[in-house]
Amino acid sequence: VIPRLAAALCLVVLVVSCGAGQPETLPGDVQVAVEMKDYSIALSVTSVKAGVVKFGVRNMGGMPHQFDLIKTDLAPDKLPIDSAAAKAKEDGLVKQVLNIGPGKVATTSADLQPGHYVIICNVAGHYQLGMRAELKVE
Numbered sequence: 001v002i003p004r005l006a007a008a009l010c011l012v013v014l015v016v017s018c019g020a021g022q023p024e025t026l027p028g029d030v031q032v033a034v035e036m037k038d039y040s041i042a043l044s045v046t047s048v049k050a051g052v053v054k055f056g057v058r059n060m061g062g063m064p065h066q067f068d069l070i071k072t073d074l075a076p077d078k079l080p081i082d083s084a085a086a087k088a089k090e091d092g093l094v095k096q097v098l099n100i101g102p103g104k105v106a107t108t109s110a111d112l113q114p115g116h117y118v119i120i121c122n123v124a125g126h127y128q129l130g131m132r133a134e135l136k137v138e
């Protein structure tokens with residue numbers, strides 16, 4: 001009886017953990033896929049055409065992240081830091097999605113002018129750890 005019970009319990013644990021760990025998928029009409037990990041950001045494209053752009057953010061990491069789209073001429077790793085908050089300064093912020101949980105997907109759209117943009121996660125410390133990427137709008 002005991003081995004059978006143990007096997008049944010294992011099965012329950014397996015099903016629960018598989019269900020919770022299944023990441024959401026991006027909708028098909030996303031123009032810029034933004035894949036976040038602890039601690040990196042990868043974009044599916046390096047440039048897009050000006051106009052309304054749909055972003056799909058997928059958090060493949062193990063903790064919540066956020067999406068900050070900033071219009072700036074600075075390089076992705078050269079944003080000024082607010083050292084008290086351990087965050088990048090958000091001058092030029094165009095769009096923000098807070099608190100995207102692990103395995104979750106968030107979509108957002110922005111009407112973008114041509115120029116240079118940087119996408120970061122501005123949870124304290126995450127920008128400094130490497131959560132930044134560059135996007136050109138033409």
Ligand SMILES: [Cu+2]
Pocket residue numbers: 064065066121122123126131
């Ligand atoms: Cu983050």
